[in-house]
Amino acid sequence: MSWINVCEETSLPIGTGVAAWVAGKAVAIFNLGKDGLFAIDNVDPATGVGLLARGLICEMEGELCVASPLYKQHYRLATGVCIEDNSLIASPFDIKTEQGQVLVLAKA
């Protein structure tokens, strides 16, 4: 496992998501400003389509989530677990910034 440099911090707009390739896997990255960076699998486990980065950021009972653009399931940004159906998980990735670069920990 290794940290992959995906982009510069400045190319992550605040309040929305972007998708990035991390060792062949599509990862959705969300920049929530002072609340930090989050990364989960870009593929919506409910449909198998890669688009979670394009979802709307929501706060559901205190938890930060992204709503899938297709059928609006909410996935927790911290854990990737779906609020409506906890058997659906968009697995989370470790993410950090170093010297203005955004790094995501690749999975084996």
Next chain:
Amino acid sequence: MTVSKPKLVVVGNGMVGHHFIEQLCSLGLNKTFEVHVFGEEPRPAYDRVQLSKYFETGSADPLMLTSAQDYQDWGINLHLNTPITAIDIAAKTVTSAQGECYSYTRLVLATGSFPFVPPIQGNDRAQCLVYRTIEDLEAIQAAAQTSLVGVVVGGGLLGLEAANAMMQLGVKTHVVEFAPQLMPVQLNDKAGELLCSKIEQLGVSVHTSKATTAIIDGETALHRMTFNDESFLETDMIVFSAGIRPQDALARVSNISIGERGGIEIDDHCLTSAPDVYAIGECALWQQKIFGLVAPGYQMARVVASHIASLSSDSPSQSFTGADMSTKLKLLGVDVAAIGASRGFDNAQFVELSDNQAGIYKKLWLDDSGKYLKGAVLIGDNSDYSRLLDMYLSQDEIAGSAVELLLAGAEDEADLKDTSIVCSCHQVTKGDIVDAVKAGSHKMAEIKSCTRAASGCGGCAPLVQKIIDQTLQAAGLDFNAGICAHFDHDRQALYHLCQVEGINDFDSLMRQHGKPSASGHTYGCDICKPAAASIFASLQNQYVLNQDSGHVQLQDTNDAYLGNIQKDGTYSIVPRVAGGEITPAKLIAMGQIAQDYDLYTKITGGQRIDMFGATLSQLPEIWKKLIDAGFETGHAYGKSLRTVKSCVGSTWCRYGVQDAVGFAIDLENRYKGLRSPHKLKFAVSGCTRECAEAQSKDIGVIATDKGWNLYVAGNGGMRPRHGDLFATDLSSETLYKYIDRILMFYVKTADKLQRTSTWMDSLEGGLAYLKSVVIDDALGINSTLEQQMDLIAATYQCEWKTSLEQPEFLARFNEFVNPSDAPVADANAYQRIREQRFPNIKDVGAGTIAIKDITEQQTTTDEVLA
């Protein structure tokens, strides 16, 4: 050998028969009796009171009160399609039309009534119908498809319901009444007059004091109805709704005592002249009275259930002591109510209010001392009904002057005593509802199921809701009218807050009026954010992906990328084709672009072309080419005006009377880009043949030789609804004004995702009220509404053109921030069907058959390519 259970037979499975079964089960008598229920209709009990809802939904499902499964679960034998033709009261058996014989220990007749068809020559001609069962409605619907004009015979309560149904089917409707006024049983002459004028404003022609003498062949329509005054009316269909008669034929042939003018005679326990035989509902005659409403029928059902229970236990038996026939309803959108002696009586004192400006008439009848309310009639404003009914039923002495009762506002409507009956169908008091709320039932649906309030005719639902709200508030409980967990406001309130306080960003809206989370987040959710975005756009009409104001983060799935997302995550593209008119050059340009990007193309229902399968990163390039070819965005992704469909119109069509296409294009150009609570569709037809199907649109315009007729609040979709005729023979200029006002009023006051149809129905007063606002400027806001629409029209921008001019915006359309790291693309993402590209997702097409077709067509395509 086991002892067999006593047998209970119920003939009739209408509303009252079903209510009796419910009472029986609640007393546990379904366990002690073997119960057989016979219904002659093909389906179990349904709500006959709300019959016209069938046309709103096109389905009988919402009307159903129960199901065969319920009966099975209760252990009751339900025999549908099984009329009972004979009763042997000595042998205690009944015989069905199918010839089967069933014995009974106790028998309940709930055979209801049948529509009275006056004995007029020709009353059995084709398309001469009645209005009582779902089958009758189906026949009316079928007849309406080939009818331009229809007549309802009978101007009573049921007749006006039938007229409403006919209107909804788009048939020019006449009502013919024998008496000199409408609703002669309940209303006095003045009230009848006002009701008549209100209904005529809605486009129904009312003919009073007319007796039909014959129905013969017509010259311009299928029938001609001739009247006693030598006048006549031509019509394609006729619905008889001139009252009901008790269905007592079975009792009659079985030697059960029948009243002189029909009806099965019953005593206070609802027992007939035959031993152990009861009759309940509209077939029963109690003290020479028939009760043609559902509430008294339900009372009889309860009396019989309690009587049967009392025979085998110590439980007390109730008696039927007559019933109040007061009624409140909305006929064709007009409030009508009658309480007690609503037509007055000798020596009565009275107070009367006649407000021509507001279209309200109220009259209260008092006893000769003037202290007690004996009757009331209300037209145009029902809001005092509960209070007056309570006063009438309780016979409390009127405090102060009776005239004050006429002027008291509606705000204390729910200010009833705990013993006051709120739901007369199920005898639910205010106290019952309050107790249920305090016990934890806070939602309408919960109250309906635990108290049964508002589950009969439904007329008391608004009052029940008020009582729920009041009780919650009084108990300091959280009652949440807000759109989501982040706001206690509904969309209308948020709109006003944004407008009055000039709020134009979500963070301010949330901090000032919402509920940021404990951590201070103002993220909101996928309900409040798009709603706020729509409100900001309706008010300011700024670029929806504006970064500075943060609007970009608020947009929902489709608005966020100005495209319609598809199941595989690609987008479809729909450029505007105003009025459905497109030049060959533009068609070619579009075809070339679709071919270059291998987009699946399909003509939409709104007369434009949809191109599917564009990836996120292709959207800007494709739009650049489209804009260069003269196209602009079609807003297919937004809750906004989609299309103005048109027919060919007078420029080419030999029947057209106005230029439908030209007008459709002008309309589309005026209202394009308007963000609204729900998507909007318009259509313009160039003549009454209505080829553009304008009556199924939010705004429908149909040409006449004098101008344009405007229809509003139609829609297709899951619950199709014909638009209501709003105004006739308008000039283009007036039409624009009306549409400006209607749309802005809708944008201002509608709920989130509320279509124009449900919005209009939700307005107190419905269509008539909307007319008063838009045509008569009842609220004095028309110039503001027009100004606001002018602002929207003046600040229109093609969002794609704006987007392409902003490089920072285009970064949003990079699918990946690091595209160079992409793995090799999946070559199997698409398949070809009928020479076009489809996503390779298994449930495309119709299951296995489609997949077989794919293989065959793939071969052909490959061969062609080779």
